[in-house]
Amino acid sequence: MSAREIAEALTRPHLAHIVDLVAYPEPAGTVVVHGQRGVVRLFTGERHEVIAGSDPLAVTDPLAFLPYDRERANPSPPNASNAYPEPARRLLSFFADADRSPDLVVIHTPSHFFPDEGGHAGEHGSLDVIQSRAPFLLSGAGIPPAGRVPGYARMIDVAPTLLRLAGVDDPGALEGFEGQAVEMMDEVPSRRVVGLLWDGAPSSELLALAAEGELPAVAELLADGSALTGGAVAEFPSVTLCNHTTALTGVGPGRHGVLGNVFYDRARGERINANDESTWHRSAEWLRPGVRTVFERLARARPGSRSVCVNEAVDRGATTSTMQVVRALGDTPGSSVTDFLPPATGSPHLDDRYFAWATRVDEAGLAQVLREWADPATAPYLTWWSTVVTDAGHHAGGPRSPIARNSLRDADRRLGIFLAHLDAIGLRQQVTFLLTADHGFEAADPGVTGSWRPALADVCGRLGVTYRDEGPGFVYLNVE
Template identity: 55%
Template sequence: MSREAVVSALTAPDLSAVVDLVVWVDDGVAHAANHLGAVRLHADGTHEVLSGVDPVASEDPMAFLPYEVELATPGPRVSTDNAYPYAAQRILSLFADPDRSPDLAVVHTPRHWFVDEGGHVGEHGSLDVIQSRAPLVMSGAGVARLGVVDAHARLVDVAPTLAVLAGVPDDDLLDANGAALDGAALTAYLEQRPHGQRCRVVGILWDGAHCGDLLDLAANGELPAVARLLHRGTALRGGAVAEFPSVTLTNHTSILTGVGPGRHGVLGNVYYDRAMGEQVVPNNPETWHRSAQWLRPGVRTVFEMVNDHVPQSSSPRTASVDEAIDRGADYGTMALLRMAGGFESATTGMADLLPDPATSPFVQQPDHLDDPYFRWCVQVDDMGLQQVLELWETADDAPTLTWWANVVTDAGHHAGGPRSEPARDSLRQSDARLVAFLDHLEGLGVMDEVTFVLTADHGFESADPGVTGSWKPALDALGIAYRDEGPGFVYLF
C-alpha cells in the first residue's frame, strides 16, 4: 500500500518535468510508470500495458544512431520519444539484492537540473539509451579488424571478454559459486586462437566518455590514439549498454565482474543497507580505496579469474591502475592507499606525489583547471600514465592483464555536458596520454602482441538549467517513513 501511494504521488503530472520514470519489481516482474501510463516489463521482452500508454515503448539499443541523428534531435526527451535498452533485465538486477535494493527507484528526466542535490550540467544515471551508452573499442592481437560496425554489447560483457583474451578458458567464466556470469565474451569480434593461448591485455576505461562523440572525433582526426586502435580492430557504433543505474561505481563493478548490481552488491554510488542499518557511499574520495569490500559473497573479479590461470612470477600477473574495484589484482593503486592507512592518512604524503596539473603536457585548455574536480582528475590521470609506463617498462615483465582507469573525461562531461569544450578537452587529453603509451609499446616492438579494450562506465546528457525542482515535497506529504538515497533510491519503512 505504501509503494502504491508513493508511485501515485511520484507519477503526478506536476512532477513530469523532473520524474521520467518510477520503476520497481513485484512478484518477480519489472514495472515502470510515469504520468503517461504504467507497464509490466517481462524478461522475454514483452510489454503488458496496465494503464494509459506504455512509458517505455522502445527498448532499442541502437536508437539515435547514426550519430547525426542524435545531433539532429538532441535531448532532453519525453519517455515516449526515448529508448530504454534491456529495461526488464536491468530493472530486475537492481532489485535482486534483499538487503540493499530499494523498494522503488526514481529516474530523473534527462532535462532535470538538480544541482542542489549534487547534479551537474552534464548528467547520467538514467535507464535511457544515451546515458547508458558507453563506447566499446577492441583492438590488436586476437581482435578482428572490422572497423566501426552497427552493433552493440553490454558492459557486463567486458569482463568475460578480457578474461578470454587473457587465456581464461570458456568453462571458467563463472562466479565463485560456479554460476554463469550475466555477460558473455564477445567472441564474434575475436579471432580464433589455439586453445589456452593468451595475449597481454590492456583494458582502458575513460570514465563517462560519450560514445558517439568519441567515435566522431576519432573519425575527424581529433583522437589519433583511438583512430590507431580502430585501424587495428573493431568498434561498436551502439557501444556497450550500462547497468542501471548508469552511474560510476555500479558499472565499474559490473565491467570488472561480468554481473549486474543485484549480484555484485554495489547498487549505486550511494545506497542503504538494511542489514547493516546504514548508508553506504562507495563513490567517495574517502572510500574509493575500499569499495571492493562491499562486493557480495560469490562475486569474482576479472583479476581473480585471470590469476587462476596465469603462473605466479616475479612480475604482477594483473594490475589495476586508479580503479576502485581492484580485488585480486597483484598490483593496485588503491592497494597502495590501503597500505598507507586509507585516504586521509595518505593524503598528506601522496598529495606531494601528484603531478602539477598546471605543467601537464596533456592539458590543451588551462582555464578548465579552474574547476577543482577537473584539476584533480588531471593530476590523477597523469600519475596513472606514470604507473602504466612503469608496469610496462619492459614487455617481458608486463602484466598479463592491465586495467587503466582514467577520470578526467568524467569531470569534463559533468562540467559542460557532451560536446562541450570541457568534455572534448578531456577526451583529447585522455587520447594524448594513450598516444604516449602506444608510442612506448611501439618502441618496445610489442604493439602487435597486445590487445586493447577501451570502454567507459556510462554515457552523458545535458540538463536544462530551466528545469529544476524536487520530488521530496510530494513524498513528505504522504506521511510515510522513507529514505531517498541518491536521490532516486526510495526505501520504505
C-alpha cells in the same frame, strides 16, 4: 500498497518536467514502471504488460539515435521519443538485492538540472539509451580491422570478453558470468590484454572525434580493430561504481551488490557512499559473497600471471594496483593520496576543481602504467586502466562542450604516450585493447529545475511511512 501510491504521486503532471519514471518490484519477480503516459509491468525475457495508458518503455532499441547526427539533433529527449534498452533485465537486477535495493526508484528526466542535490551540467544515471551508451572498441592482436560495426554489447559482457581475449578457457574461471564474450576476435589465445575505461566517455562522440582526427590514439586503435556503433549498454543505474563493478565482475548490481554510488544497506544499518576518494579503496567490502573479479578469475586460470589495476576501485585479486597504494597510505597518520599526486598542468580548464583533481589522478595513472610496462620481460598479462578526467569534463560542461571535448583529448594524449611506449619496447603487436566507459552523458537544461522531495514527503506523510531518499532517487521505505 505504499510503493504504488508513491509512484502515482510522483508521476503527476506537475512533476513531469523532472520525473521520467518511477519503478518498484513485485513479489512475483516482476517490476512495475510508472510514467506520465501509463504504467507497465516488466517480466523476465523483456515481456511488457501494459497496466494503464500506454507503455512508457515502449521503445527499447539499443541503437536508437544512430547515426550520431540523430543524437545531436535530439538532445535529452522526452519519454515519448526516448529509448530504454533491456529495461526488464536491468531493473530486475537492480531490485534483486534484498538488503540494498530500494523499495522504489525515481528516475530523473534527461534534462533535469539539480545542482542543489548533486547534479551537474552533464548528467547520467538514467535507464535511457544515451546515458546508458558506453563505447565498446576492440583493437590489436587477434582483432580484425573492421572499423565501425553495427550492433551493441552490454557492460556485463566486458569481463568475459577480457578473459576471452586473454585466451582463458578454464570452465571454473568462466562460470557465473551474466554476460558473455563478444565474438569480434580471431582465435589467437594467450595475449597480453589492456582494458581501458574512460569514465563517462560517450560512445558516439568518441567515435566521431576519432574520425575527425581530434583523437589520434583512438583513431589508431579503430584502424586496427572494430567498434560497435551501439557501444555497450550500462547497467542501471548508469552511474560510476555500479558499472565499474559490473565491468570487472561480469554480473549486474543485484549480484555484485554495488547498487550505485550511494545506497543504503539494511543489514548493516548503514549508508554506503562507494564513490568517494575516502572509500574507493574499500570496494571489496561491498562485493557480495561468491562474486569474483576478472583479476581473481585470471589468477585461477593462469596461476602466477601478473595483473595490474590502475586508478580503479574494483581491484581485488590484482597483483598490483593503485588502491593497494592508497590502502597503505591509510595506515600512515596525516597522509592523503592527494598529497602524492603530480601537479595539474597543461589544460585550460584547471579552474574547475574536479577537472584539476582528475588531471592529477590521470597523470599519476599514466606514470604507473609506464612503470608496469617498463620491462618487456615482466609486462603484465592483464592491465586495467581507468581514466577520470573524461567524467570531470562531461559533468562540468555536458556532452560536446569545449571542456568535455578537451577532456577526451587529454585522455587520448595519455593513451598515445602509452602506445608509443609499446612500439618502443616492441610489444605493440602482442597486445589486445578493449576500450569502454561506464556510462554515457546527456546535457541538463538549466531551465528544468525542481525537486520531487516535497511531493515524496507529502505522500509518505499521508501514508504514515518513514523513508530515506538516497542519491536522490533510491527510496527506502520504513527506514529511519
